[in-house]
Amino acid sequence: MDTADLLDIRVALVTGKGGVGKSTVAAALAIAAARTGRRTCLVEVEGRQTFSRLFGTQPWDFSEREFRPGLYGLSLDPEASLAEYLEMFYGAKRISKLVVGNAAVEFATTAAPGIKDVLLIGKVREMERRRDDDGRFHYDSIVVDAPPTGRIVNFLRAPEATTELVSVGPVRHQAQSLVDMLLDPARTCALLVTLLEEMPVTETLESTEALRRLGMQVGPVVVNRVLPRRFADDERKALTDDLEVEHLARVLDGAGLEVDTDAAQLLLDRGREELARIDLQDSMRERLTEHLDSGLFELPEIYADDFAADEVGLLADRFEEAWQ
Amino acid sequence: MTSRDAAILRKARARDLRDVVGQAHIIVCTGAGGVGKTTSAAALALGAAAAGRKTIVLTIDPARRLAQSLGLKTLEHTPRPVRGAEGLEAMMLDMKYTFDEVIDRHAPDPSRAQRIKSNRFYQQLSNSLAGTQEYMAMEKLYDLHHAGTYDCIVIDTPPTRNALDFLDAPRRLTDFLEGRFLKLFLAPGLRAGRTIGRAVGFGTGLFMRAASRITGAGVLEDLGDFFQSFEGMYEGFKQRAQAVYRLLSSPGSSFVVVTTPEAPALREARYFLRRLEQDGMPLGGVVVNRATPRPAAELAHADAEALEAAARQLAADGTEARVAAKLLHLHRDLADTARREQRAVTAALHGVDPVALVEVPRFGGDVHDLSGLELVGRHLHGPVA
Numbered sequence: 001m002d003t004a005d006l007l008d009i010r011v012a013l014v015t016g017k018g019g020v021g022k023s024t025v026a027a028a029l030a031i032a033a034a035r036t037g038r039r040t041c042l043v044e045v046e047g048r049q050t051f052s053r054l055f056g057t058q059p060w061d062f063s064e065r066e067f068r069p070g071l072y073g074l075s076l077d078p079e080a081s082l083a084e085y086l087e088m089f090y091g092a093k094r095i096s097k098l099v100v101g102n103a104a105v106e107f108a109t110t111a112a113p114g115i116k117d118v119l120l121i122g123k124v125r126e127m128e129r130r131r132d133d134d135g136r137f138h139y140d141s142i143v144v145d146a147p148p149t150g151r152i153v154n155f156l157r158a159p160e161a162t163t164e165l166v167s168v169g170p171v172r173h174q175a176q177s178l179v180d181m182l183l184d185p186a187r188t189c190a191l192l193v194t195l196l197e198e199m200p201v202t203e204t205l206e207s208t209e210a211l212r213r214l215g216m217q218v219g220p221v222v223v224n225r226v227l228p229r230r231f232a233d234d235e236r237k238a239l240t241d242d243l244e245v246e247h248l249a250r251v252l253d254g255a256g257l258e259v260d261t262d263a264a265q266l267l268l269d270r271g272r273e274e275l276a277r278i279d280l281q282d283s284m285r286e287r288l289t290e291h292l293d294s295g296l297f298e299l300p301e302i303y304a305d306d307f308a309a310d311e312v313g314l315l316a317d318r319f320e321e322a323w324q
Numbered sequence: 325m326t327s328r329d330a331a332i333l334r335k336a337r338a339r340d341l342r343d344v345v346g347q348a349h350i351i352v353c354t355g356a357g358g359v360g361k362t363t364s365a366a367a368l369a370l371g372a373a374a375a376g377r378k379t380i381v382l383t384i385d386p387a388r389r390l391a392q393s394l395g396l397k398t399l400e401h402t403p404r405p406v407r408g409a410e411g412l413e414a415m416m417l418d419m420k421y422t423f424d425e426v427i428d429r430h431a432p433d434p435s436r437a438q439r440i441k442s443n444r445f446y447q448q449l450s451n452s453l454a455g456t457q458e459y460m461a462m463e464k465l466y467d468l469h470h471a472g473t474y475d476c477i478v479i480d481t482p483p484t485r486n487a488l489d490f491l492d493a494p495r496r497l498t499d500f501l502e503g504r505f506l507k508l509f510l511a512p513g514l515r516a517g518r519t520i521g522r523a524v525g526f527g528t529g530l531f532m533r534a535a536s537r538i539t540g541a542g543v544l545e546d547l548g549d550f551f552q553s554f555e556g557m558y559e560g561f562k563q564r565a566q567a568v569y570r571l572l573s574s575p576g577s578s579f580v581v582v583t584t585p586e587a588p589a590l591r592e593a594r595y596f597l598r599r600l601e602q603d604g605m606p607l608g609g610v611v612v613n614r615a616t617p618r619p620a621a622e623l624a625h626a627d628a629e630a631l632e633a634a635a636r637q638l639a640a641d642g643t644e645a646r647v648a649a650k651l652l653h654l655h656r657d658l659a660d661t662a663r664r665e666q667r668a669v670t671a672a673l674h675g676v677d678p679v680a681l682v683e684v685p686r687f688g689g690d691v692h693d694l695s696g697l698e699l700v701g702r703h704l705h706g707p708v709a
């Protein structure tokens with residue numbers, strides 16, 4: 001699939017290794033989708049309040065709130081999901097009141113593996129299926145800042161893993177309907193976020209493979225924090241081979257900038273490190289394209305002395321450009 | 325930032341992890357996922373070995389090339405000497421194997437151990453219960469300590485999103501295994517339901533009906549069997565967990581909190597620092613990996629407009645002048661980033677004492693061999709005698 005097709009996906013699961021910026025990418029994608037007029041919900045799983053901090057809003061919780069025109073935010077946690085689940089299936093407020101306490105959640109989240117994910121993804125499915133009075137889907141687009149890929153893989157194996165333990169009962173049935181949603185290419189797409197560095201790239205390739213094998217649609221890999229190619233070939237050569245520190249100091253001096261050789265040396269060092277990073281980037285990009293047929297979507301490194309809603313907006317611009 | 329904060333930070337920046345590497349018997353590297361814990365752990369272990377101490381690094385999930393450079397080609401559960409680093413051994417943690425060992429140790433007889441190990445629920449549990457991996461890492465740590473072979477044991481904690489699991493693990497697992505709550509609601513399968521029903525009132529029965537409808541009947545039977553087989557073993561688990569906790573709080577241990585200069589990783593680092601403080605755990609210092617290098621002092625103070633004017637003038641000239649112009653722009657961009665990072669670090673450390681604060685600059689490439697680790701080590705602890 002193409003980046004443009006992302007707009008037609010109802011549920012985007014944004015995932016990847018820790019530290020690659022998947023929350024930032026999820027936020028940028030949600031902003032871009034909302035800007036195209038789609039009613040969008042950005043979902044935080046296992047609340048870290050990343051988004052409320054990023055957007056400077058009140059803390060997010062289990063109720064969906066519109067924090068920008070057409071853009072809603074929601075923070076999911078298993079406890080609230082469990083309560084809602086029990087109410088839905090048993091219509092009993094009393095039960096949910098009774099079980100929402102540490103012990104019960106401890107049971108739901110640890111005793112029977114998979115149940116926690118059934119609850120979280122169950123909520124996403126409820127939102128995905130929700131319809132307004134006129135019969136149309138309530139949300140056009142749901143962007144989930146999902147757990148690391150390994151958890152999703154485990155969950156997709158859930159029919160085996162969960163049914164291993166949970167052989168009958170509504171969870172079994174629920175789990176299957178969730179897997180159906182996750183595996184339907186018209187409804188769900190996994191977006192893997194990576195950096196052009198060795199470990200994230202290796203993990204991305206492995207995750208793509210694992211998700212594909214389980215039948216899940218994997219969208220273009222989102223490459224975050226791509227460094228710009230500042231130096232043209234001749235400049236690159238000059239920086240690597242020819243430019244000497246005294247000369248650089250003289251050149252700067254000629255432009256009215258007085259620097260000593262130590263400072264000039266630091267400038268040179270930074271420049272050469274940058275070239276090394278660009279080389280690594282190129283080889284990692286090559287490795288990705290060699291092994292992937294889903295394509296890459298690159299987001300630039302943002303140089304700013306602050307990173308907040310405006311900077312996420314710059315990344316959202318990139319998605320919008322790709323959709324035009 | 326208060327002046328007290330500033331003074332604490334200044335002092336911490338002036339220190340490094342030299343004492344940790346030279347003296348600590350146990351070094352625990354902890355922090356959010358993807359911040360470079362494994363690399364830091366390996367570099368510290370290499371430093372301890374270089375200081376003449378018999379050292380082992382226990383790693384959980386190293387990058388393939390780093391694993392290779394440590395001589396770990398496959399997932400091996402036994403310590404291996406690291407070629408090219410005298411006095412250093414490395415091993416990887418095999419979760420399932422360690423859990424089996426734990427069961428063998430605590431079970432009153434082999435048939436009971438077998439009964440537990442063949443339980444369906446045990447097999448799931450050893451893979452998926454939150455905290456299991458952390459608990460097993462500590463089990464192994466305690467084993468290595470107890471064996472008395474090593475002067476220094478360095479451990480890289482599992483890549484959990486919530487690093488706190490590491491400290492909570494023994495309590496959580498013993499709580500879980502003791503499972504008062506679970507036993508309560510499984511009780512009808514184990515004992516006479518009526519007594520329990522009377523003891524806790526009507527609510528439990530209602531919840532149990534709901535719970536068994538959610539999970540199905542099979543899981544309850546398996547769970548019942550599981551908890552029954554653990555009967556009498558909880559005490560052993562608990563004592564062991566307490567011993568591990570005591571070991572980690574002893575002055576011979578040292579926690580090193582690893583982070584990157586990005587806000588989410590720093591938030592976890594802060595949380596963890598406060599937690600160590602509360603629990604009275606010994607902190608060795610904070611490592612900020614992949615820091616953007618701070619600019620040369622004289623350029624840092626240069627006027628942004630003067631820089632931009634010089635760059636504009638140079639951009640119109642020959643190749644070398646253009647390179648100079650672009651180096652100025654690179655400097656400006658990196659200086660912005662460095663400022664953002666410094667602010668984030670300062671904010672995260674507000675009101676806590678990091679003891680030692682070491683920044684490891686981001687390198688041109690990944691660290692995946694001994695000379696790379698030595699380079700990291702020079703930042704972490706300086707040259708080792």
